Amino acid sequence: MTNETGWQLRPIGVVRSEAKERKQLPPLGLPATIELFPEYEPGLLHLEKHTHLWVLVWLHAAERDLLQVVPRGVRAEDPDALHGVFAVRSPVRPNPIGLTLTRIERVEGCRIHVARLDFIDGTPVIDLKPYFVSRDMVYSAANAQIGRPASRENLRESLWEQALNFHGEPCAELALAVRIIEHFRWEVLEGRDPATVVVSAPRQRGCLVDGLMGMTRVSLGRRTLDLIEGDSVILEHEGVRHRYDLRPQSGDDAGAVLGADQATLFEWRQVSGA
Numbered sequence: 001m002t003n004e005t006g007w008q009l010r011p012i013g014v015v016r017s018e019a020k021e022r023k024q025l026p027p028l029g030l031p032a033t034i035e036l037f038p039e040y041e042p043g044l045l046h047l048e049k050h051t052h053l054w055v056l057v058w059l060h061a062a063e064r065d066l067l068q069v070v071p072r073g074v075r076a077e078d079p080d081a082l083h084g085v086f087a088v089r090s091p092v093r094p095n096p097i098g099l100t101l102t103r104i105e106r107v108e109g110c111r112i113h114v115a116r117l118d119f120i121d122g123t124p125v126i127d128l129k130p131y132f133v134s135r136d137m138v139y140s141a142a143n144a145q146i147g148r149p150a151s152r153e154n155l156r157e158s159l160w161e162q163a164l165n166f167h168g169e170p171c172a173e174l175a176l177a178v179r180i181i182e183h184f185r186w187e188v189l190e191g192r193d194p195a196t197v198v199v200s201a202p203r204q205r206g207c208l209v210d211g212l213m214g215m216t217r218v219s220l221g222r223r224t225l226d227l228i229e230g231d232s233v234i235l236e237h238e239g240v241r242h243r244y245d246l247r248p249q250s251g252d253d254a255g256a257v258l259g260a261d262q263a264t265l266f267e268w269r270q271v272s273g274a
């Protein structure tokens with residue numbers, strides 16, 4: 001890692017993952033371990049004060065001479081699929097530094113086990129920094145959609161991650177929120193991410209409300225979230241109301257809800273006018 005002017009980046013460790021090549025990595029990555037070289041272990045003192053970690057790596061195999069790319073996981077045939085490398089997280093960039101936020105599962109000596117990394121086995125790690133809730137979390141931040149997801153499974157996985165990041169733990173109600181937003185985004189909006197949506201949700205179903213907030217960024221303060229009686233979720237978008245009447249569920253198995261036949265979870269209908 002020496003550049004033309006002679007300064008160097010020294011790796012502090014290496015990624016250990018089941019993925020040996022990039023095509024084995026799902027868009028959000030796999031559980032992985034960061035193996036720090038032993039001389040850097042003292043640098044982990046008090047890492048346990050944090051739940052999440054920014055991981056910076058050197059993507060040694062990435063192309064460095066392109067400034068525009070079609071990001072992975074989005075539909076390449078869409079006319080607006082091409083993006084500048086500084087507007088996306090693609091590994092392709094002049095300095096191929098990879099940056100990913102992940103949850104720390106546990107630390108054993110100089111091995112840090114993390115929930116997910118989207119880097120292949122052997123990737124050199126160049127730095128670790130804790131995620132600071134006080135500085136790094138901007139709940140009101142927004143991204144215009146980078147591209148339509150390449151598959152419904154990609155979309156569901158991404159939504160589940162967002163819902164989990166908000167709620168903090170998996171549960172069936174959270175998974176139900178994911179299936180609702182997945183239906184809305186995939187079947188109603190053909191893969192698009194709505195710039196604005198107003199959500200009405202059952203006030204007694206806190207986990208479901210958390211999931212909806214995490215995926216849509218609605219809030220009570222901005223009046224984009226309304227808590228209502230009953231067992232329906234209503235999504236209002238461009239003057240049209242979409243009503244999801246929830247079917248009774250048994251059990252608290254998030255995985256079962258994520259994989260369930262949609263018709264067993266809710267009944268959707270469009271309610272015209274507001």
Ligand SMILES: [Zn+2]
Nearest residue numbers: 170171174207
């Ligand atoms: Zn919950």
